[in-house]
Amino acid sequence: MNNSTTIEELKNSRDSYRTLGISTAHFRHSDILALSDIALDNQMISERDTGFFIKLYSDDEPLLGDITISDDFHSVIKVIFAAGFGHIEIDCDANTYENLPLYIDGTDDIEERPAAMTNVELMNDDFPAFQAKIMTANDKGVTHDCQGTIDSNPDRMTYTIEPIKCEVGDFLEVFLASSHGVDFCSDGVHLIDIGGSRMDLSTGCVLSISHFEWLDIKIAAARREIQKSTESALAKLLTNN
Known part of the structure; x- marks a missing residue:
């Protein structure tokens, strides 16, 4: 087997998925509990100690079923899919993202974030260097x-x-x-x-x-x-x- 040729072939494979790591803090606690139930008989979702792996064929397909998932959860999934990712790693230690909602740990309550300061505000005398x-x-x-x-x-x-x-x-x-x-x-x-x-x-x-x-x-x-x-x-x- 020619390793260099094989590596090049694998790099150009169309059967590959971009994976996004995202913190569990971006999801309601009730949705996290629902994912655990869905993962029991859904091959698209795999649960582990610190979160979940979700494989996407479309923005909603892996979450079809009788168990209720919030609209907020679906909205996040749609955004991730639209960004070109086919695989999601939801993990308690993964990144958080500025434009996605954050939830208070163990609740369905959104965490208030301080408003980001503009460059003008940062350089104002009210914010001395x-x-x-x-x-x-x-x-x-x-x-x-x-x-x-x-x-x-x-x-x-x-x-x-x-x-x-x-x-x-x-x-x-x-x-x-x-x-x-x-x-x-x-x-x-x-x-x-x-x-x-x-x-x-x-x-x-x-x-x-x-x-x-x-x-x-x-x-x-x-x-x-x-x-x-x-x-x-x-x-x-x-x-x-």
Whole structure:
């Protein structure tokens, strides 16, 4: 037997079925129980510990019988068949799909899903990219600022912050690069006011950087890198000439 020829022949076989894995969460509990009864004498449906295998010749053919299956179940089967699948694996660990209903485990009740946010909503200031909460504020007194210069300005404060869904270093990097950061420096852990900022820096206040601000920071950084690379390349050309 020529394995390569056989493999090619099998790959081109018309007697093949595309299989879709789909979670049991997309089906009513009553329909799952009904499938168990149907599988007892229906060769098109095979039950196993975690779900069912269903073979489709048409969208409804495997489920014909006296046992009642909901219209919702038939609707899902029709969609799967229309998508070009001839075999369904219903399994508790299989994928869920955004546009199909989800049912609360063990019930016929549909689970409410949160509405998906649009890109505009995600980038709105109501959904900031970076946030941190001010936990403590301490007067620096006479000390050194982040550049090693003696600091005797009584307005200069050190703030302990707690990042929200981000790392301290990431928040500080973005905050200091933003327009809000001109009056601040950092020791890598704390936020230090070195210019008498007018921002609300009271304990419990949340500092935020929006997605738009973050994008502006990234664009500005990219432009600086491009300019730096361009100047370096130009300098080399001038030197070689």
